[in-house]
Amino acid sequence: MSVETAEDSFTRxxxxxxxxxxxxxxSVVGDAGRDAxxxxxxxxxxxxxxxxxxxxxxxxxxRVGLSRVRRSQRRKQNLVFPEPxxxxxxxxxxxxxxxxAGLSGKQRATVMLVHGFGWTVREVADLxxxxxxxxxxxxxxxxxxLRSSLKVGINA
Amino acid sequence: MPDxxxxxxxFASFIExxxxxxxxxxVLSAAAMPPAMLRRWLRPVLVTxxxxxxxxxxxxxxxxxxxxxxxxxxxxxxxxxxxxxxxxxxxVAPTMTSPTTVQxxxxxxxxxxxxxxxxxxxxxVPLSEAIPGFTDTIVMSAYSTDAxxxxxxxxxxxxxxxxxxxxxxGTEGLVGLDASARWASLVSDAxxxxxxxxxxxxxxxxxxxxxxxxxxxxxxxxxxxxxxxxWLAWLECPNSLDGPATLVTLNVSDPAAEPIRxxxxxxxxxxxxxxxxxxxxxxxxxxxxxxxxAGLWVTxxxxxxxxDVTWGFDASTASSVLVDADGxxxxxxxGARMMATSPxxxxxxxxxxxxxxxxxxxxxxQRSAVPGVADGEFLHDAYWSPDGTRLALxxxxxxxxxxxxxxxxVVDVAxxxxxxxxxxxxxxxxxxxxxxxxxxxxxxxxTDNRFLLYSPYEGWDVAPGKLVFYDIATNTTTMVPTADDxxxxxxx
Numbered sequence: 001m002s003v004e005t006a007e008d009s010f011t012r013x014x015x016x017x018x019x020x021x022x023x024x025x026x027s028v029v030g031d032a033g034r035d036a037x038x039x040x041x042x043x044x045x046x047x048x049x050x051x052x053x054x055x056x057x058x059x060x061x062x063r064v065g066l067s068r069v070r071r072s073q074r075r076k077q078n079l080v081f082p083e084p085x086x087x088x089x090x091x092x093x094x095x096x097x098x099x100x101a102g103l104s105g106k107q108r109a110t111v112m113l114v115h116g117f118g119w120t121v122r123e124v125a126d127l128x129x130x131x132x133x134x135x136x137x138x139x140x141x142x143x144x145x146l147r148s149s150l151k152v153g154i155n156a
Numbered sequence: 157m158p159d160x161x162x163x164x165x166x167f168a169s170f171i172e173x174x175x176x177x178x179x180x181x182x183v184l185s186a187a188a189m190p191p192a193m194l195r196r197w198l199r200p201v202l203v204t205x206x207x208x209x210x211x212x213x214x215x216x217x218x219x220x221x222x223x224x225x226x227x228x229x230x231x232x233x234x235x236x237x238x239x240x241x242x243x244x245x246x247x248v249a250p251t252m253t254s255p256t257t258v259q260x261x262x263x264x265x266x267x268x269x270x271x272x273x274x275x276x277x278x279x280x281v282p283l284s285e286a287i288p289g290f291t292d293t294i295v296m297s298a299y300s301t302d303a304x305x306x307x308x309x310x311x312x313x314x315x316x317x318x319x320x321x322x323x324x325x326g327t328e329g330l331v332g333l334d335a336s337a338r339w340a341s342l343v344s345d346a347x348x349x350x351x352x353x354x355x356x357x358x359x360x361x362x363x364x365x366x367x368x369x370x371x372x373x374x375x376x377x378x379x380x381x382x383x384x385x386x387w388l389a390w391l392e393c394p395n396s397l398d399g400p401a402t403l404v405t406l407n408v409s410d411p412a413a414e415p416i417r418x419x420x421x422x423x424x425x426x427x428x429x430x431x432x433x434x435x436x437x438x439x440x441x442x443x444x445x446x447x448x449x450a451g452l453w454v455t456x457x458x459x460x461x462x463x464d465v466t467w468g469f470d471a472s473t474a475s476s477v478l479v480d481a482d483g484x485x486x487x488x489x490x491g492a493r494m495m496a497t498s499p500x501x502x503x504x505x506x507x508x509x510x511x512x513x514x515x516x517x518x519x520x521x522q523r524s525a526v527p528g529v530a531d532g533e534f535l536h537d538a539y540w541s542p543d544g545t546r547l548a549l550x551x552x553x554x555x556x557x558x559x560x561x562x563x564x565x566v567v568d569v570a571x572x573x574x575x576x577x578x579x580x581x582x583x584x585x586x587x588x589x590x591x592x593x594x595x596x597x598x599x600x601x602x603t604d605n606r607f608l609l610y611s612p613y614e615g616w617d618v619a620p621g622k623l624v625f626y627d628i629a630t631n632t633t634t635m636v637p638t639a640d641d642x643x644x645x646x647x648x
Contacts, residue, residue, distance in 0.1 A: 007184065014180040022177040023168075031175065038178040042186055082174040092170050093163045115161050116168030132443075137536070143160065152160045 010048045014041050017058045020119075024127055025065045027112035028105040030080045032069050040065035059127045099149035107142035110135055115143075279636065284313035287625045287634055292602050294318075294609070295337035295353070295646045298639035308333070308340055308353050309639060318638070321354050331378045336385035337646040339408055341378055348378055348390055350408045377444040379452075382497055385409060389452055391444045401442050403452065403479065419483030421454065445476065445494055450501030450518040451486065452479045453494055478520045487520020496538040496547075504538045504547075513538075528567030528574055541605040545569055548601070548608055564608070566628055576628045600645040611642045 004012075021040055025033030040061040044051045051057045081097040100108050106128065113119040113127075114135075121139075125132040146152070158166075279286050283294075294311040296318070311318035324342060331341035333353070341350045378390035386409030392402045400420040407413040421442045446453040455476040476494065478487040492505040492514075501518030504526055513535040514523045528549055529535050537550040549565045564578040597611035608626040623638040623645075 011180055011184070014183065018177040018180055022175065023172075026171055026175055034175045034178065038183060038186075041178055041180070041183045045183060082171065092167050093158075096163055096167050111164060112168060116164035116171075118165075146160055150160065150163070152163070 006048055006052075009052060010045050013052070013057065014044065017041070017044075017061065020058060020127070021061060021065060023117045023119075024062055024109060024113060025069070026081075027109040027116075028066065029069045031082065032080070033065070036065035036069045056126055062127050093150065095150055096146075099146050102149060103142050103145060104138075107138045107145070110138040111142040111146065114139060279316040282314050282316050283311060283636075286636060287313075287607070287627070289627065289629065290602060290607055290625060291604075292607075292647045294600075295321075295333065295648065296598070296639065296642055297333060297340065297644045298642045306342070306643070307639065311638075321356075322351070324351065332380055333644055333646050334380040334385055334388070334408075335383050335646075337648060339380075339386055339388075341380065341388060350388065379444055379447050381447045383449060383499055387447070389444065389447050391442065391454075403444070403454065403483065405452075418452075418479065418481075421456065446497055446503075448497040448501045448503065448518075449499070450478060450497075450503075450520070451481070453477070453503075454479055455493075487516075489516065489520065495535070496540050498540040498544045499542065500544055502540075502544075504535075504540075506535055527569055527572040528565050537599070539599050539601065539608075541601045542603055543605055546575065546605055548599070564626065566608070576626075576631050578626060578631075578633065598642050598645040600647045602647050609645055609647060611638075611645070 018037065018041060021037040022034060025036045025040070027033070029036065043064045044057065044061045051060060081100070100112070103111070109128065110124055113124050114121060121132050121135050125135045128135070284290055291313050293313065295308065296311070297306055297308050306324045307320055308322040308324075309318040310321050322340065324340070331348070333340055338353050338355075339350050340353055341348065378388060381387035381389070386407050387405065388408055389403065389405045392404055393399060400422055402420045403418045404415045405418060406415045441457055443455045443457065444452070445455055453476055455474050458473045458475065474491065474493060476489045476492070477485040480486050489505060494503055495506050495513070496504045503516045503518075504513065505516055506513045513526045513529060515526055516523055526535060526538070526549070527547060529551060534552045535549060536552060539548040541547070545568065547567045547569055549567060551563055551565055566575040566577070567573070568575050599608070599610040601608060606627065606629050608624075608628070610624050610626075611622060612624060622635050623642070625634045625636070626632075627634070
């Protein structure tokens with residue numbers, strides 16, 4: 001019977017967590033989120049003996065990723081998303097990146113993760129380390145703002 | 157135009173394609189380089205603040221500090237930092253920061269406060285001079301800028317900067333501070349733990365692992381008693397799905413006290429938020445919300461019309477029960493969520509958008525309108541003053557408020573009169589923002605009911621932290637820079 005090595009267990013964890021960390025951090029900070037996800041995973045591997053014993057290692061590494069971005073972009077307020085190509089699929093509402101930039105990071109993360117990437121509210125709450133009620137509030141406000149910015153009705 | 161969900165889903169697909177997840181093998185190969193060491197030069201805070209200031213003075217290029225190289229292997233401490241750390245502890249004065257005072261109306265552009273390149277603020281004068289009339293001591297918790305650690309700080313009004321009392325490394329989550337701010341509860345190594353907050357920095361402390369006697373169990377949630385120091389309540393869950401949740405209380409300040417298991421809730425753990433199994437999502441479960449003088453408020457969540465249980469998302473599926481000291485359910489509130497409780501146990505509840513909020517008597521039997529909230533206005537948050545005579549309300553809606561804007565309104569509970577109101581300067585960090593309903597972080601009243609302390613969110617949550625002091629007596633707000641990412645404020 002083979003014993004799982006630390007590398008095996010980290011690889012197993014990271015394979016599942018990498019897409020979600022990537023989605024969450026990009027939702028909050030834009031393009032820089034991908035590098036932040038890489039750095040967070042690296043941190044996780046370097047401290048795997050401790051991180052592996054945590055209840056919510058993905059949530060922990062999410063905060064690590066945000067800290068990395070905070071250090072490098074402390075004064076930068078620009079939020080950059082990839083430029084949507086014209087006429088190519090999937091179609092992207094051109095005003096959406098600008099509208100998302102008008103939200104707070106938590107609001108942006110909430111609407112992107114819940115409505116864009118299909119996370120449950122609980123999953124978002126767990127990752128952010130906040131209550132689901134807080135996620136709900138962020139979501140309500142963010143969706144109202146987005147509808148107003150994009151001139152989209154509730155049932156449109 | 158497609159609906160908003162479709163727009164967001166299309167954008168998410170585009171993002172997935174353009175920015176795929178990191179490759180795990182590359183992460184592992186990157187880590188094959190020499191082992192990295194974490195930057196611990198940010199602590200202790202006094203040394204850190206001073207050293208950073210010396211860099212500012214000597215180098216004169218704070219931007220370099222703020223925008224240092226953040227390559228993927230970041231953890232080798234630089235020689236610059238190491239050398240300044242050893243000599244800079246007495247260098248404080250050159251980069252002191254003044255608080256920023258903003259008059260409430262009309263809105264004036266906020267002065268951009270030069271935030272010191274450290275975790276904490278340093279004022280030119282003691283806090284009591286920067287905030288005339290403020291004489292309390294603030295205890296606050298914040299996530300550290302280094303990874304996911306948590307710091308607990310104290311700011312005496314006689315001091316010009318906070319002092320670090322406690323730094324909790326490797327914390328998976330800080331639950332909160334008790335009513336006296338002498339105890340911090342946290343989740344560590346998958347169990348609920350409490351830790352004494354030292355009264356002086358670097359004082360030895362002890363950690364109590366509250367959950368150790370709960371083998372094979374996950375701690376679901378915990379709350380401190382609103383006003384009784386040291387009293388902690390939490391919900392325990394067995395690892396099996398569909399298991400009951402057990403409501404437990406403990407006086408952590410009494411070394412001889414044993415946990416008191418009040419009662420269980422059937423299927424309370426079916427929707428255990430720590431669970432990894434998606435199949436447990438559509439099952440009822442309970443959350444622990446508040447421990448007021450009248451009892452413990454526990455919310456039971458049921459399936460919605462589509463058969464899903466979405467924890468905290470849809471108040472229409474919520475049924476909150478008030479549990480007394482014997483574990484008996486003495487009141488029930490359905491379709492609403494609790495916002496605040498008074499020192500006497502009176503509570504304020506909000507419902508879904510468009511539904512009226514209401515005040516509930518301590519015994520849960522009588523409902524009345526929330527003072528100071530007009531028809532058509534939406535109540536986002538409410539906070540009761542320590543003496544119970546006033547309410548601070550964050551309100552959005554119509555009337556004199558621009559649509560989408562939010563005001564901070566102080567109301568006298570007995571007379572229903574508005575004592576003070578802040579309009580566009582609620583979020584003083586950016587009063588030009590037309591729609592400033594970004595949200596409020598931690599909030600506290602001063603002990604004399606005169607000041608409101610809160611931390612507003614900014615467009616970027618990762619921006620340096622700011623603490624706003626709203627003086628009701630003079631109707632002015634004063635902003636001081638403080639620790640990033642504040643989690644909780646207690647005023648003593």
